[in-house]
Amino acid sequence: MIITMAHGSGGAATSELIDEIFAKAFDNDVLNEMEDSAVVPGSGRIAVTTDSFVVTPLEYPGGNIGRLAVCGTVNDLLMRGATPKYLTCGYIIQEGTDSELLKRVATAMAETAAEAGVKIVAGDTKVIEGNGGIMINTAGVGFVPDGVDISATKIAPGDVILVSGNLGDHHATILGSRMNITNSIESDNAPLNEMVMALLDNGIDVHCLRDVTRGGLATVLKELSDSSKVTITLEEESLPLNPAVRDFCGLLGLDPLYMGNEGKMIAAVPKDQAEAALALIRKAKYGEAAVLVGEVTEGVDGHGDLLVRTAIGGIRQLDVLQGEGLPRIC
Template sequence: MKITMAHGSGGKATSELIQEVFAKEFENEILNRMEDSALVKGSQKLAMTTDSFVVTPIVFPGGDIGHLSICGTVNDLLMSGARPQYLTCGFIIEEGTEIDTLKQIAKSMAKTAKAAGIMIVAGDTKVIEGNGGIYINTAGVGFVDETIDISSSNCENGDIVILSGNLGDHHATILSSRLSIENTIKSDCAPLNDMVENLLENKIRIKAMRDVTRGGLGTVLNEFATASSCTIELQEEKIPVSDQVKSFCKILGLDPFYMANEGKMVAVVSKEDSEKALELIRNSKYGENAAIIGSVTQEEAGMVFVNTLIGGKRKIDILYGEGLPRIC
């Protein structure tokens, strides 16, 4: 069964689609009320975020657009130190989409939301002309302890930069799918609750934290360096990249510094916390390849350098132009 324009009418066809595909998968006491706004419990300090997902192909090794749409928003909330709580999702569905595809995506969203401890409380569905494409927007709300203060502007001289795992897996997966290159690279797409909770519960003072998505590590660290008016210096040999992705990059001329990831984060912590933080991340889900990759110095404000394997020093700029369209 395929999506028709009637599924976007707001009437009975829309209602049937919602019941059959989404309500079944996402059901919970708040969503089931089917009012226009969901009513949820509040707290003193809220985190709010939103992300739209336009990745193509919509199903790829290691995930799909549904899984990605939950991970992306959950991770954005986590990066502010919030406990993810409630999520809304808006679907823009092209005519001709197979209802079965939609069901698979809804199932995948429900599974990931459960794993990430976030409740889907409201949704919206629109249908547009086209040929089977799907776009998903998710917006999330989380609660933050009053004591937490994580910000890209908090990096200080001497702080340590930890990366939670291998770079480039998601990017290489999507590009391989598009170019029909056969390999066993899988997207790293994952919710990082366990990792962040471990750091917060163990009172690691996180200065800055960001998931390394579109724009890549280079862009994130430049944002830190600019916001904190500091210099960040990395050691090339410390940066974890799998052998398979390394070869992939060599063949296609890609730079892991600018490749998108969907289950990796970079954290800046004080030097005294850094070894403990590294151990906590390594012992968390999805953190086994974490590494200390550099530190904050004050030599030149607002810049990122990497000390290369062959002894050079290379300036890492923010990504300009297009990494890979529709990577997330």
């Protein structure tokens, strides 16, 4: 089946699309009610987030836009210490999309939601003119346990910065397919429930969590250093990097510090808990390559800085990503 404008008409074709693909993939008691809105149980402090997903190509080594759309939103909830519970999803589908592709995307979405322990409780589909593209918006709801207070403003001098694994894998995967470079790099798109819950359940005093997405580690940490008004100093030699990603960056003149991930996070924890926290992350799924990459000290003149101590003992000052981070050759 090829998606046409009729599938967005609201009539029989729309029902067929929803029944055939989404209702089958996301099957659960709340969604199956097919009401105008989902009514779900839950109380306490609620975390809410939303994110829209556009990616070319739609399917890439290690995942597809469906998996991505769950990971991105689930991870955003987790980064506030929330337990993710419910997702909504809105599909904007261009006419010309093959329904088999749509099925694969919906299936990946359902599998990833199951992995992350969330239910997809509401959804919407629109069809627009175009050429076979898919865009997805997801919103997520989670519940924050009492006593948990994780925020971008809470990084303090004396903290250390942990990274849960190798930098840049997702970005390198996506860019590789666009630049005719073949490699075995796979996207790291993954829900990070296990490592976050391990930290919280084992009494680690987590000050801040942040998933490393667009803009890469440097952008994320520079933003955090600004929010918390601290100096973060990274050790260049401890930055975790897959050699294939390192050379991929070398080929295209890119800096791994600005390459995005979709299944990595940083955690700021007090120095005396660093070893315990690292051990917990490493034991959790997707956290095997976690390392300590830097330390936090007082900010200078009330503002934040991100520094890297380089291999030859130099200091490099980093800013957030400027522009698009396009490959440079020349």
